[in-house]
Amino acid sequence: MPYTLPSAADLLAWYDRHRRILPWRAGPGQARDPYRIWLSEVMLQQTTVAAVGPRYARFLARFPSVQALAAADWAEVAEEWAGLGYYARARNLHACAKAVAAAGDFPDDTVGLEALPGIGRYTASAVAAIAFDAPVVPVDGNVERVAARLAAIEDPLPGAKPRLTALAAGFMADPAARARPGDFAQALFDLGATICTPRNPACALCPWQDRCTARRAGIAAELPRKSPKAARPLRHGAHFLLTDARGRILLRRRPDNGLLGGMLEVPGTPWRTGPWPEAEALAHAPAEAPWRLLPGLARHGFTHFELEMVLYTAALPGRAVPEGEWQSADAARAALPSVMRRLLDLAAA
Numbered sequence: 001m002p003y004t005l006p007s008a009a010d011l012l013a014w015y016d017r018h019r020r021i022l023p024w025r026a027g028p029g030q031a032r033d034p035y036r037i038w039l040s041e042v043m044l045q046q047t048t049v050a051a052v053g054p055r056y057a058r059f060l061a062r063f064p065s066v067q068a069l070a071a072a073d074w075a076e077v078a079e080e081w082a083g084l085g086y087y088a089r090a091r092n093l094h095a096c097a098k099a100v101a102a103a104g105d106f107p108d109d110t111v112g113l114e115a116l117p118g119i120g121r122y123t124a125s126a127v128a129a130i131a132f133d134a135p136v137v138p139v140d141g142n143v144e145r146v147a148a149r150l151a152a153i154e155d156p157l158p159g160a161k162p163r164l165t166a167l168a169a170g171f172m173a174d175p176a177a178r179a180r181p182g183d184f185a186q187a188l189f190d191l192g193a194t195i196c197t198p199r200n201p202a203c204a205l206c207p208w209q210d211r212c213t214a215r216r217a218g219i220a221a222e223l224p225r226k227s228p229k230a231a232r233p234l235r236h237g238a239h240f241l242l243t244d245a246r247g248r249i250l251l252r253r254r255p256d257n258g259l260l261g262g263m264l265e266v267p268g269t270p271w272r273t274g275p276w277p278e279a280e281a282l283a284h285a286p287a288e289a290p291w292r293l294l295p296g297l298a299r300h301g302f303t304h305f306e307l308e309m310v311l312y313t314a315a316l317p318g319r320a321v322p323e324g325e326w327q328s329a330d331a332a333r334a335a336l337p338s339v340m341r342r343l344l345d346l347a348a349a
Contacts, residue, residue: 002213003150003151004211005173005211006208007207007211008174008175008177008184009174010207011187011188011191011207011208012176012177012183012184013207014187014191014207015183015186015190016028018190018194019186019190020193022053023056023057024036024037024039024040024056025186032131032182033131034106034131034132035065035066035100035106036060037126037127037131038096038106038127038131039056039060039093040056041122041123041126041127042123043056043059043084045086046086046303047085047086049193051084052084055083055084058080059080059081063080066097066100066101066106067101069093069094069097069101070094070098070102071101072094075253077090078262078263078264079335081093082264082334082335082337083336083337083341085337085338087260087261087263087337088261089118090262091256091262093118095117095118096117096119099116100116106127108128108131108134109132110124110128110134110136113127113128122138122139122140123138125137125138126138126140129181129182129184129185130185130186131182132182133180133181133182135172135177135181136169136185137168137169137171137177137185138185139164139168140189141192142188142191143164143168143188143192144161144164144165144168145192145223145224146168146188146191146192146196146208147167147168148160148164148223148224149212149213149214149215149220149223149224150167150211150212150213150214151167151213152213152214152217152219152223153167153223153224154219154223154225156226157224157226158227168188171188191206191207191208199221201221203215203220232301232302232304232306233273233304233305233306234305234307234308235271235272235273235305235306235307236271236273236307236309237269237271237272237307237308237309238268238269238276238281238284238310238312239268239269239298239310239311239312239343240266240286240291240311240313240314241266241311241312241313241314241343241344241347242267242286242287242289242314242316243313244321244326245315245316247328248326248329249326249327249328249329249332250266250267250286250287250322250324250325251264251266251267251324251326251336252264252265252267252286252324252325253265253325259302260337263336263337264337264340265336265337265340266311266336266340266343266344267284267285267286267324268284268309271307275310276310278293282312285312286324287314287316287320287322288317289314289315289317290314290317291312291313291314292312292313292314293310293312294310294312294313294346294347296346297309297310297346298310298311298345298346299342300342302339309342309343311346311347313347329344332344
Protein backbone atom coordinates (compact mmCIF):
# COMPACT_ATOMS: atom_id res chain seq x y z
CA MET A 1 0.00 0.00 0.00
CA PRO A 2 1.43 3.42 -0.92
CA TYR A 3 2.52 5.90 1.72
CA THR A 4 1.50 9.54 1.37
CA LEU A 5 2.62 12.44 3.55
CA PRO A 6 0.14 13.00 6.40
CA SER A 7 -1.33 16.42 7.10
CA ALA A 8 0.66 18.45 9.61
CA ALA A 9 -2.36 20.74 10.02
CA ASP A 10 -4.47 17.78 11.18
CA LEU A 11 -1.84 16.76 13.74
CA LEU A 12 -1.43 20.32 15.03
CA ALA A 13 -5.20 20.76 15.36
CA TRP A 14 -5.30 17.56 17.41
CA TYR A 15 -2.34 18.76 19.50
CA ASP A 16 -3.98 22.11 20.20
CA ARG A 17 -6.92 20.23 21.74
CA HIS A 18 -5.10 17.39 23.49
CA ARG A 19 -1.55 18.51 24.31
CA ARG A 20 -0.12 17.09 27.51
CA ILE A 21 0.52 19.49 30.37
CA LEU A 22 4.17 18.89 31.32
CA PRO A 23 6.29 20.92 33.77
CA TRP A 24 8.91 21.73 31.12
CA ARG A 25 6.46 22.58 28.37
CA ALA A 26 5.51 26.21 27.75
CA GLY A 27 1.81 26.83 27.28
CA PRO A 28 0.30 28.69 24.32
CA GLY A 29 1.71 32.22 24.20
CA GLN A 30 4.35 31.54 26.86
CA ALA A 31 8.05 32.11 26.26
CA ARG A 32 10.12 28.96 25.76
CA ASP A 33 13.16 28.67 27.99
CA PRO A 34 15.94 26.68 26.26
CA TYR A 35 17.47 25.79 29.65
CA ARG A 36 14.28 24.09 30.84
CA ILE A 37 13.78 22.35 27.51
CA TRP A 38 17.38 21.11 27.38
CA LEU A 39 17.25 19.95 31.01
CA SER A 40 14.06 17.99 30.43
CA GLU A 41 15.43 16.33 27.31
CA VAL A 42 18.57 15.18 29.12
CA MET A 43 16.56 13.88 32.06
CA LEU A 44 14.11 12.05 29.81
CA GLN A 45 16.81 10.00 28.08
CA GLN A 46 16.13 6.37 29.05
CA THR A 47 13.74 7.58 31.78
CA THR A 48 9.94 7.89 31.88
CA VAL A 49 7.96 11.12 32.05
CA ALA A 50 6.37 9.92 35.31
CA ALA A 51 9.77 9.38 36.93
CA VAL A 52 11.26 12.64 35.68
CA GLY A 53 8.41 14.99 36.65
CA PRO A 54 9.09 15.39 40.41
CA ARG A 55 12.87 15.16 39.98
CA TYR A 56 12.79 17.87 37.31
CA ALA A 57 10.95 20.25 39.62
CA ARG A 58 13.39 19.56 42.47
CA PHE A 59 16.43 19.99 40.21
CA LEU A 60 15.07 23.25 38.83
CA ALA A 61 14.39 24.59 42.31
CA ARG A 62 18.03 23.96 43.23
CA PHE A 63 19.49 25.15 39.91
CA PRO A 64 16.94 27.61 38.46
CA SER A 65 19.12 28.76 35.55
CA VAL A 66 21.95 27.51 33.41
CA GLN A 67 24.21 30.01 35.19
CA ALA A 68 23.26 28.54 38.59
CA LEU A 69 23.97 25.02 37.34
CA ALA A 70 27.31 26.10 35.88
CA ALA A 71 28.35 27.73 39.15
CA ALA A 72 27.45 24.70 41.28
CA ASP A 73 30.03 22.24 42.60
CA TRP A 74 30.01 18.83 40.95
CA ALA A 75 29.12 17.19 44.28
CA GLU A 76 25.90 19.22 44.41
CA VAL A 77 24.95 18.19 40.88
CA ALA A 78 25.79 14.54 41.54
CA GLU A 79 23.69 14.58 44.71
CA GLU A 80 20.70 16.02 42.88
CA TRP A 81 21.05 13.55 40.00
CA ALA A 82 21.33 10.48 42.25
CA GLY A 83 18.73 7.85 41.37
CA LEU A 84 18.10 9.08 37.82
CA GLY A 85 20.59 6.65 36.26
CA TYR A 86 22.89 6.96 33.24
CA TYR A 87 25.22 9.14 35.28
CA ALA A 88 27.43 10.23 32.40
CA ARG A 89 24.48 12.48 31.57
CA ALA A 90 25.01 14.41 34.80
CA ARG A 91 28.70 14.95 34.02
CA ASN A 92 27.86 16.17 30.53
CA LEU A 93 25.00 18.29 31.87
CA HIS A 94 27.37 20.13 34.20
CA ALA A 95 30.03 20.57 31.51
CA CYS A 96 27.43 21.79 29.02
CA ALA A 97 26.05 24.32 31.51
CA LYS A 98 29.54 25.72 32.00
CA ALA A 99 30.03 26.04 28.23
CA VAL A 100 26.65 27.74 27.75
CA ALA A 101 27.21 30.12 30.67
CA ALA A 102 30.63 31.05 29.29
CA ALA A 103 29.13 31.72 25.85
CA GLY A 104 26.27 33.77 27.28
CA ASP A 105 23.39 31.63 25.97
CA PHE A 106 22.42 28.51 24.09
CA PRO A 107 23.08 28.33 20.34
CA ASP A 108 19.84 28.44 18.36
CA ASP A 109 20.63 25.82 15.71
CA THR A 110 21.47 22.12 15.63
CA VAL A 111 25.09 22.64 14.56
CA GLY A 112 25.87 24.89 17.51
CA LEU A 113 23.95 22.72 19.95
CA GLU A 114 25.66 19.51 18.83
CA ALA A 115 29.03 21.12 19.49
CA LEU A 116 28.19 21.34 23.21
CA PRO A 117 29.27 18.60 25.67
CA GLY A 118 26.87 15.66 25.81
CA ILE A 119 24.42 16.93 23.21
CA GLY A 120 23.83 14.48 20.37
CA ARG A 121 21.74 14.73 17.24
CA TYR A 122 18.40 14.02 18.91
CA THR A 123 18.81 16.46 21.81
CA ALA A 124 20.16 19.16 19.50
CA SER A 125 17.15 18.74 17.20
CA ALA A 126 14.69 18.75 20.11
CA VAL A 127 16.09 21.92 21.69
CA ALA A 128 16.44 23.67 18.31
CA ALA A 129 12.88 22.83 17.30
CA ILE A 130 11.09 23.38 20.61
CA ALA A 131 13.06 26.35 21.95
CA PHE A 132 13.94 28.14 18.71
CA ASP A 133 11.41 26.86 16.13
CA ALA A 134 14.15 25.46 13.90
CA PRO A 135 12.54 23.45 11.03
CA VAL A 136 13.85 20.05 12.14
CA VAL A 137 12.15 16.87 13.37
CA PRO A 138 13.73 15.31 16.49
CA VAL A 139 13.44 11.54 16.24
CA ASP A 140 12.96 9.61 19.48
CA GLY A 141 11.30 6.24 20.02
CA ASN A 142 7.83 7.76 19.75
CA VAL A 143 8.58 9.37 16.40
CA GLU A 144 10.23 6.19 15.08
CA ARG A 145 7.10 4.23 15.95
CA VAL A 146 4.79 6.75 14.26
CA ALA A 147 6.94 6.81 11.11
CA ALA A 148 7.22 3.00 10.98
CA ARG A 149 3.46 2.61 11.14
CA LEU A 150 2.61 5.41 8.75
CA ALA A 151 4.79 3.90 6.01
CA ALA A 152 4.47 0.25 7.17
CA ILE A 153 8.24 -0.15 7.50
CA GLU A 154 8.75 -3.79 8.43
CA ASP A 155 12.57 -3.72 8.57
CA PRO A 156 13.55 -4.25 12.22
CA LEU A 157 15.21 -1.73 14.49
CA PRO A 158 17.94 -0.67 14.93
CA GLY A 159 18.72 -1.24 11.25
CA ALA A 160 15.63 0.70 10.16
CA LYS A 161 16.65 3.87 12.04
CA PRO A 162 18.14 5.75 9.04
CA ARG A 163 15.04 5.09 6.96
CA LEU A 164 12.69 6.14 9.75
CA THR A 165 14.74 9.29 10.40
CA ALA A 166 14.49 10.21 6.72
CA LEU A 167 10.73 9.65 6.76
CA ALA A 168 10.35 11.85 9.84
CA ALA A 169 12.46 14.59 8.26
CA GLY A 170 10.05 14.52 5.33
CA PHE A 171 7.24 15.78 7.57
CA MET A 172 8.85 19.24 7.32
CA ALA A 173 7.90 19.39 3.65
CA ASP A 174 4.42 20.37 4.85
CA PRO A 175 4.14 24.18 5.20
CA ALA A 176 2.00 23.76 8.34
CA ALA A 177 4.85 21.92 10.06
CA ARG A 178 7.38 24.53 8.97
CA ALA A 179 5.15 27.28 10.38
CA ARG A 180 5.15 25.70 13.87
CA PRO A 181 8.19 23.40 14.17
CA GLY A 182 8.29 23.38 17.97
CA ASP A 183 4.62 22.55 18.34
CA PHE A 184 4.87 19.99 15.55
CA ALA A 185 7.74 18.19 17.28
CA GLN A 186 5.84 18.08 20.56
CA ALA A 187 2.71 16.95 18.75
CA LEU A 188 4.64 13.99 17.36
CA PHE A 189 5.90 13.15 20.85
CA ASP A 190 2.36 13.30 22.26
CA LEU A 191 0.92 11.25 19.40
CA GLY A 192 3.40 8.46 20.05
CA ALA A 193 3.05 8.65 23.83
CA THR A 194 -0.75 8.73 24.05
CA ILE A 195 -2.26 7.36 20.81
CA CYS A 196 0.35 5.51 18.72
CA THR A 197 1.52 3.55 21.75
CA PRO A 198 3.78 0.47 21.62
CA ARG A 199 0.92 -1.84 22.53
CA ASN A 200 -2.74 -1.51 21.59
CA PRO A 201 -2.50 1.76 19.62
CA ALA A 202 -5.72 3.79 19.72
CA CYS A 203 -5.95 4.06 15.94
CA ALA A 204 -9.61 5.17 16.01
CA LEU A 205 -8.55 8.36 17.83
CA CYS A 206 -5.52 9.14 15.65
CA PRO A 207 -5.60 12.32 13.55
CA TRP A 208 -3.47 10.52 10.94
CA GLN A 209 -5.45 7.28 10.75
CA ASP A 210 -6.49 7.86 7.13
CA ARG A 211 -2.82 8.05 6.03
CA CYS A 212 -1.53 5.13 8.12
CA THR A 213 -0.43 2.30 5.85
CA ALA A 214 0.09 -0.12 8.73
CA ARG A 215 -3.43 0.48 10.04
CA ARG A 216 -4.92 -0.27 6.63
CA ALA A 217 -2.84 -3.43 6.44
CA GLY A 218 -3.86 -4.47 9.95
CA ILE A 219 -0.29 -4.61 11.27
CA ALA A 220 0.01 -1.35 13.23
CA ALA A 221 0.39 -3.09 16.60
CA GLU A 222 3.24 -5.24 15.21
CA LEU A 223 5.42 -2.30 14.20
CA PRO A 224 8.14 -1.28 14.56
CA ARG A 225 9.76 -4.69 14.56
CA LYS A 226 12.92 -5.14 16.60
CA SER A 227 15.91 -7.39 16.16
CA PRO A 228 16.44 -9.86 19.03
CA LYS A 229 18.59 -8.43 21.80
CA ALA A 230 21.84 -10.16 22.64
CA ALA A 231 22.11 -11.49 26.18
CA ARG A 232 23.95 -9.08 28.46
CA PRO A 233 27.06 -10.43 30.21
CA LEU A 234 27.06 -10.89 33.97
CA ARG A 235 29.57 -9.14 36.24
CA HIS A 236 30.23 -9.55 39.94
CA GLY A 237 31.25 -7.21 42.75
CA ALA A 238 31.73 -7.22 46.51
CA HIS A 239 30.98 -4.14 48.63
CA PHE A 240 31.54 -3.12 52.24
CA LEU A 241 28.99 -1.33 54.40
CA LEU A 242 30.94 0.17 57.31
CA THR A 243 29.11 2.05 60.07
CA ASP A 244 30.44 4.16 62.92
CA ALA A 245 29.20 4.58 66.49
CA ARG A 246 26.65 7.17 65.30
CA GLY A 247 25.20 4.81 62.71
CA ARG A 248 26.69 6.72 59.80
CA ILE A 249 27.81 4.91 56.65
CA LEU A 250 31.18 5.25 54.95
CA LEU A 251 30.89 6.35 51.31
CA ARG A 252 33.58 7.05 48.77
CA ARG A 253 33.55 8.99 45.52
CA ARG A 254 34.30 7.09 42.32
CA PRO A 255 36.96 8.33 39.88
CA ASP A 256 35.78 11.07 37.54
CA ASN A 257 36.20 8.91 34.45
CA GLY A 258 34.32 5.73 33.66
CA LEU A 259 30.98 4.30 34.70
CA LEU A 260 29.26 6.34 37.46
CA GLY A 261 32.14 8.80 37.23
CA GLY A 262 32.30 11.17 40.18
CA MET A 263 29.34 9.57 41.99
CA LEU A 264 29.36 8.35 45.58
CA GLU A 265 29.50 4.61 46.23
CA VAL A 266 29.58 2.04 48.97
CA PRO A 267 33.29 1.03 48.87
CA GLY A 268 33.97 -2.21 47.07
CA THR A 269 35.87 -4.23 44.52
CA PRO A 270 35.97 -3.63 40.80
CA TRP A 271 33.20 -5.37 38.83
CA ARG A 272 34.46 -8.38 36.89
CA THR A 273 33.22 -11.48 35.08
CA GLY A 274 33.89 -13.94 37.92
CA PRO A 275 32.66 -13.97 41.54
CA TRP A 276 34.92 -12.71 44.34
CA PRO A 277 36.13 -15.34 46.84
CA GLU A 278 36.00 -13.96 50.36
CA ALA A 279 39.74 -13.66 50.93
CA GLU A 280 40.20 -11.87 47.62
CA ALA A 281 37.24 -9.57 48.24
CA LEU A 282 38.37 -8.61 51.74
CA ALA A 283 41.65 -7.33 50.33
CA HIS A 284 39.55 -4.43 48.98
CA ALA A 285 37.84 -3.67 52.30
CA PRO A 286 38.13 -0.02 53.42
CA ALA A 287 39.29 -0.96 56.93
CA GLU A 288 40.31 -3.86 59.13
CA ALA A 289 37.06 -4.92 60.78
CA PRO A 290 35.03 -8.01 61.71
CA TRP A 291 33.36 -8.21 58.30
CA ARG A 292 30.24 -10.36 57.97
CA LEU A 293 28.88 -11.53 54.63
CA LEU A 294 25.15 -10.94 54.37
CA PRO A 295 22.97 -13.58 52.73
CA GLY A 296 21.57 -12.81 49.30
CA LEU A 297 22.65 -10.68 46.37
CA ALA A 298 22.02 -7.12 45.20
CA ARG A 299 21.25 -7.05 41.48
CA HIS A 300 21.23 -4.18 39.01
CA GLY A 301 20.95 -3.97 35.24
CA PHE A 302 23.11 -1.58 33.22
CA THR A 303 22.75 -0.99 29.49
CA HIS A 304 25.52 -3.38 28.54
CA PHE A 305 25.73 -5.81 31.45
CA GLU A 306 23.98 -7.27 34.48
CA LEU A 307 25.59 -6.88 37.90
CA GLU A 308 25.40 -9.09 41.00
CA MET A 309 26.92 -7.82 44.25
CA VAL A 310 27.55 -9.39 47.62
CA LEU A 311 27.66 -7.20 50.70
CA TYR A 312 29.84 -7.37 53.80
CA THR A 313 28.93 -5.34 56.88
CA ALA A 314 30.91 -4.25 59.93
CA ALA A 315 30.99 -1.59 62.64
CA LEU A 316 33.98 0.74 62.78
CA PRO A 317 36.50 -0.70 65.25
CA GLY A 318 38.61 1.53 67.49
CA ARG A 319 39.30 5.16 66.69
CA ALA A 320 40.94 4.85 63.29
CA VAL A 321 38.63 6.53 60.77
CA PRO A 322 39.06 5.52 57.11
CA GLU A 323 39.10 8.24 54.51
CA GLY A 324 35.78 8.94 52.84
CA GLU A 325 32.47 10.65 53.45
CA TRP A 326 30.40 9.60 56.46
CA GLN A 327 26.67 10.10 56.01
CA SER A 328 23.51 9.07 57.80
CA ALA A 329 21.54 6.23 56.25
CA ASP A 330 18.88 8.64 54.94
CA ALA A 331 21.44 11.05 53.50
CA ALA A 332 23.36 8.18 51.93
CA ARG A 333 20.24 6.82 50.26
CA ALA A 334 19.47 10.25 48.82
CA ALA A 335 23.03 10.77 47.56
CA LEU A 336 23.77 7.33 46.10
CA PRO A 337 23.02 6.17 42.56
CA SER A 338 20.39 3.46 42.12
CA VAL A 339 22.90 0.62 41.88
CA MET A 340 24.30 1.48 45.31
CA ARG A 341 20.83 1.80 46.82
CA ARG A 342 20.37 -1.89 46.00
CA LEU A 343 23.06 -2.57 48.60
CA LEU A 344 21.25 -0.54 51.25
CA ASP A 345 18.09 -2.49 50.43
CA LEU A 346 20.00 -5.77 50.88
CA ALA A 347 21.32 -4.58 54.26
CA ALA A 348 17.83 -3.61 55.38
CA ALA A 349 16.23 -6.92 54.33
